[in-house]
Amino acid sequence: MSHSNERDDDRGTERRTMNYGKEKVAVYRTYATPLEGIRPIPESSFEGRDNVLFGLEVRVQFEGEEFLPSFSEADNSKVVATDSMKNFVLHQAGEYEGATAEGFLHFVGREFLDTYPHVERVKMSATEFPFDERPVPGEDGFEPSDLVFRVSDDESAFGEVYLDRVDGEPTIAEQTSGVTDIELVKVKGNSFTGYIQDEYTTLPEREDRALYISLDVFWEYEDPEDALGEEPERYVPAEQVRDIAQVVFDEVDSNSIQDLIYRIGLRVLERYPQLESVEFEANNRTWIEVRDDLEGDAKVLREPPRPTGYQQFSMDRSDLEER
Structure with missing residues (x-):
């Protein structure tokens, strides 16, 4: 930036x-x-x-x-x-x-x-x-x-x-403009499957996982003057973008963080036609499962070891128009 x-x-x-x-x-x-x-x-x-x-x-x-x-x-x-x-x-x-x-x-x-x-x-x-x-x-x-x-x-x-x-x-x-250090955990309704399996792969596919992400979201206005807040109805508050992220996270059963941030980006561009683009940096901090033999959806989890994965992605209005 x-x-x-x-x-x-x-x-x-x-x-x-x-x-x-x-x-x-x-x-x-x-x-x-x-x-x-x-x-x-x-x-x-x-x-x-x-x-x-x-x-x-x-x-x-x-x-x-x-x-x-x-x-x-x-x-x-x-x-x-x-x-x-x-x-x-x-x-x-x-x-x-x-x-x-x-x-x-x-x-x-x-x-x-x-x-x-x-x-x-x-x-x-x-x-x-x-x-x-x-x-x-x-x-x-x-x-x-x-x-x-x-x-x-x-x-x-x-x-x-x-x-x-x-x-x-x-x-x-x-x-x-942006909002940084959003940290969200969704306890179920997330998966990670279908990725390349070869001699370097040790990570098992997960049909349902607890997903913990850290997320930074940045956006640019078509008219930079809108960023100043002098016309508040055209200003995009960080609090609303944060709330969009958590609502989409709740609604979507995603198969990857990449899919999740793309859907968040579409929602942000839908809600704010005054924006030209939106950009993400996400970090995967998903806990590791150590007990899955408990009743129902209960699991025991631990902190992940380093290193951790990250994703960067930018979108503009053309992504919305293609949907």
Whole structure:
């Protein structure tokens, strides 16, 4: 999901990567603008968030020919210190009036380009820190607290915005949104059969297995401006994509992880016609069966040994049209 600026050298045959920046900038904002007006979908109850606590881990990348002397001549006259980048990001968290991670990245990226004219391009990316409201006693039983939150280890929203200058104006050149670290276990209704059997094969076919997957999903909009959340009915929340993944996992009796992620991708493209493409990285963490002599569907399972398998796959609207 990363991009770097590359230029032809004097011979015109090689390419140069040249950028620098700051990463792992943790920024927290309380009482940010709520995310409202999200279009509901059948697979999810998510229709918005209060943004009482809004946190991101941000990465900043500067690009431009003006930075070459800092590499080749130890000339720092055009260098913006990465510590200054950190402080810039933290300051802008108080200025941003939007409600999404992608919108914040776009806002800060534009401010960087407006403030430092010699910077040609800037790439901003972030992983959102998830927080859960905690239940507390209320008038009608337990209800979510609007003050106390749990730092969650659950899946995280991801955003990346790559800004270039077009006729002197900051413009979105590329954009990616996503949700990472989805972990799902389905205890039955999964199989893995029909693969090549040869002298290297030791894995037995499984007609019904407990399947444990880790999943990252990324998507790109046909119009990158939709990623900013300024028209919330066209914004695709990470929470809804996560919910689509788990609903399809529940519905489908799949014969492979490849089949599963393809079906998830079709559903995502069906639900969001504003998306151009969707991309997956899945990891197979399926537990190993050690007892199958118990009554009914009961089994005893253990953690799998390393190494583990993975799958990467991308889809666009042509896959949906072919169905």
